[in-house]
Amino acid sequence: MTFFLSLATTLSWADIYKYVDESGNVTFTNTPIKGAVRIMSEPAAPRRSDSGNSSANSTRTPTNKVSVPSPVNFPKVDAATQKSRDSNRKQILSEELASEQILLGNAKKALQEADANRSADEKANPKMYLDRIGRLRETIVMHEKNVAALQAELSRVR
Template sequence: MKRALLALLLSCVAMADIYKHVDAEGRVTYSNVPMKGAKRIDMSGLPGSIPAPRSGGSSSGGSRASANPSPADFPKVDSATQRSRDLNRRQLLQDEMASEQRLLEQARTELSKATPERAAKLRDDMMHSEKNIEMLQKEINRIK
């Protein structure tokens, strides 16, 4: 669920601020909402990135683009640039999925020789990774 936020954030054409938080157990959480101890990720150097729009618009966040047409002065993106952005986004999501799959496999391996206390944490970690993998796969499938 936590990394699902990253996937949802990456689905936007314009990038908003993204924050990375590592908890005491080493779990990484990405969010568009600042939290205590989180670091803002500077994504301005990524290929195809554009500045995030200023908040102040009347977007409700729940509607699709067809329901709320873009203003006339909204930046237009040519298809080659969008294709490049989609490829970059797909690669980022695939890299994140590979990382989650490694974590899941590592937890499965450790589970067989873990103490009962450690086994409970490993099962929790496995469930966390499985959910992340599922959400990442859904987001990858959405990319054209």
């Protein structure tokens, strides 16, 4: 009896329910709620017992994370579609990188020209000038970080 109860509980964890409240807020949950509609029901994957050989039961990635295979009915994307998506992603990232590099160049130029463009108020109040220089440096750092992040992301694109 407890076997069937635990089996039923395990199967209910795989069910997904959609609930819309009076305000129109949508909630997705794996527990049944009164008025919720089951939108996905998937049997839980059978559990394997550890036989002492953990490499037979899971795939380990270089970062030692366990890689779990996709469910049987998980939507698949054909190679041509994935290649197209990867190409679009690479193009978008390249365009963003070019834009960030331009913004970084503009920020560096603005910092170089800051001394020549010192206003009368900034000459009278050096703190105003230092504040402006600080903001320009923060902008440069932000754009440098964005460029580095985009370059790292581009290096991961297939």
